[in-house]
Amino acid sequence: MIAEFITVQGPLGLEVRISSSWIVVAVFLMWSLSTVYFPIEVPVITETSSFVLSVVATVGVFVSMLFHEMALIIVAGRNGLPPL
Numbered sequence: 595m596i597a598e599f600i601t602v603q604g605p606l607g608l609e610v611r612i613s614s615s616w617i618v619v620a621v622f623l624m625w626s627l628s629t630v631y632f633p634i635e636v637p638v639i640t641e642t643s644s645f646v647l648s649v650v651a652t653v654g655v656f657v658s659m660l661f662h663e664m665a666l667i668i669v670a671g672r673n674g675l676p677p678l
Contacts, residue, residue, distance in 0.1 A: 608667060610660070620656065624648045 604610035627648035632639055639647075670676075 604664070608664075616656070620652050623655065624652045627651055 598614045599611040600614060602610050602612070624645075625648075628641075628644045632644040632647055636644075
């Protein structure tokens with residue numbers, strides 16, 4: 595198991611720790627989207643377009659997860675729970 599974290603400053607002054615294993619997940623997601631999903635669903639797509647779409651989709655997934663987690667932190671703070 596990969597246990598190292600990448601720490602960045604997040605919104606609202608919160609520290610955001612990203613597990614390095616998410617990099618592996620992101621690479622696998624981009625690879626599977628660009629080599630399997632998009633070529634099957636859009637047969638006329640070029641390799642470059644497929645790769646660009648897979649990068650955009652992967653970034654979208656991770657940004658939506660970040661927004662979700664930030665919303666949980668905001669709700670917890672409003673209910674008197676400290677952030678972990």
